[in-house]
Amino acid sequence: MSELKRRSFFKLGLAGLFLSVLKPSKASNYLEETFGEKRKIVPIEPIVISTWKHGVDANTAAWKVLGSSGRALDAVEAGVRITEADINNRSVGIGGRPDRDGHLTLDACIMDENSNCGAVACLEGIDHPISVARKVMEETPHVMLVGKGAKAFALKQGFLKVKTPLKEVKKEWKEWKRDEKAKLKHPEINNENHDTIGMLALDKEGNLSGSCTTSGWGYKLPGRVGDSPIIGAGLFVDNEVGAACATGLGEAVIRIAGSHTVVELMRQGFTPQESCEMAVERIIAKHEDLTGLQVGFLALDKFGNVGAHSVYYGFNYAIQTAKMEKMIDASYDRNW
Ligand code: SD4
Numbered sequence: 001m002s003e004l005k006r007r008s009f010f011k012l013g014l015a016g017l018f019l020s021v022l023k024p025s026k027a028s029n030y031l032e033e034t035f036g037e038k039r040k041i042v043p044i045e046p047i048v049i050s051t052w053k054h055g056v057d058a059n060t061a062a063w064k065v066l067g068s069s070g071r072a073l074d075a076v077e078a079g080v081r082i083t084e085a086d087i088n089n090r091s092v093g094i095g096g097r098p099d100r101d102g103h104l105t106l107d108a109c110i111m112d113e114n115s116n117c118g119a120v121a122c123l124e125g126i127d128h129p130i131s132v133a134r135k136v137m138e139e140t141p142h143v144m145l146v147g148k149g150a151k152a153f154a155l156k157q158g159f160l161k162v163k164t165p166l167k168e169v170k171k172e173w174k175e176w177k178r179d180e181k182a183k184l185k186h187p188e189i190n191n192e193n194h195d196t197i198g199m200l201a202l203d204k205e206g207n208l209s210g211s212c213t214t215s216g217w218g219y220k221l222p223g224r225v226g227d228s229p230i231i232g233a234g235l236f237v238d239n240e241v242g243a244a245c246a247t248g249l250g251e252a253v254i255r256i257a258g259s260h261t262v263v264e265l266m267r268q269g270f271t272p273q274e275s276c277e278m279a280v281e282r283i284i285a286k287h288e289d290l291t292g293l294q295v296g297f298l299a300l301d302k303f304g305n306v307g308a309h310s311v312y313y314g315f316n317y318a319i320q321t322a323k324m325e326k327m328i329d330a331s332y333d334r335n336w
Pocket of ligand 1: 091217248249250
């Protein structure tokens with residue numbers, strides 16, 4: 001048995017033990033039947049978690065829905081719309097950084113408790129990609145629309161046009177262009193400049209949903225799409241088990257189908273925390289050069305247990321329940 005397998009086997013045993021003392025919920029049939037014979041049924045408590053500091057305000061908006069017995073899907077849409085509308089945010093929504101040619105293109109996806117999902121990528125000039133993604137989910141037979149098609153669809157659905165990038169963002173981009181060559185060689189992803197928002201929520205009915213929205217890698221190649229709008233990479237929800245989302249260098253997340261990996265590990269009985277750690281381990285194992293390669297995973301299981309872990313120091317997330325509202329620093333594998 002390889003070291004990883006041996007460790008995984010050991011962890012599965014521990015996870016089983018751990019899960020057996022966790023509180024159950026009526027909606028947790030799969031985990032309960034598989035790992036929790038001895039659990040007691042207790043009422044479900046709504047919870048919302050989201051990546052980075054801007055998650056605090058986003059959670060407040062999501063909580064308005066969750067706290068009044070609303071649906072997790074509505075909560076995760078309402079929550080990240082706050083971040084998308086924040087013109088001071090350089091990684092999400094209309095205040096985001098453009099691509100190399102000066103075009104701001106936005107990516108987003110959303111997924112509900114019935115595995116319905118919708119996504120947009122490379123969407124330009126529309127202010128709420130998460131809501132367009134939801135419309136793709138609800139109004140079309142498709143999962144993802146990109147580029148001009150996504151924009152045409154959004155306009156047809158009544159979304160408003162916005163002029164992007166913002167003036168000051170354009171100015172920064174012009175400055176960046178001046179010494180472009182040096183910067184192109186290395187990804188500009190570190191603990192200061194990447195703040196995609198991924199949000200996961202569990203509602204009163206015990207249903208999970210998630211959302212993810214970003215302007216992606218600042219000054220990316222035109223046409224580049226990261227993990228954030230890709231179901232299974234930037235976000236994944238399986239109502240039987242749990243939900244996960246990712247932030248950081250999307251290329252690395254896609255390589256291991258990151259969020260799906262985290263959820264599948266939870267299905268095997270690992271805790272959300274262990275699952276995030278194992279997904280990070282897998283990313284590390286697949287990359288020889290980890291320079292600047294920050295990735296963080298966030299996970300929520302059917303019982304409302306939370307996990308978060310990142311490659312490098314600096315990842316944090318916001319959590320809100322009926323009893324608390326705070327920021328938490330995620331554990332990490334290494335320092336910068
Ligand atoms: C991307 N994952 O486009 C996104 C970037 C990100 O925080 O997370 N920024 O690769």
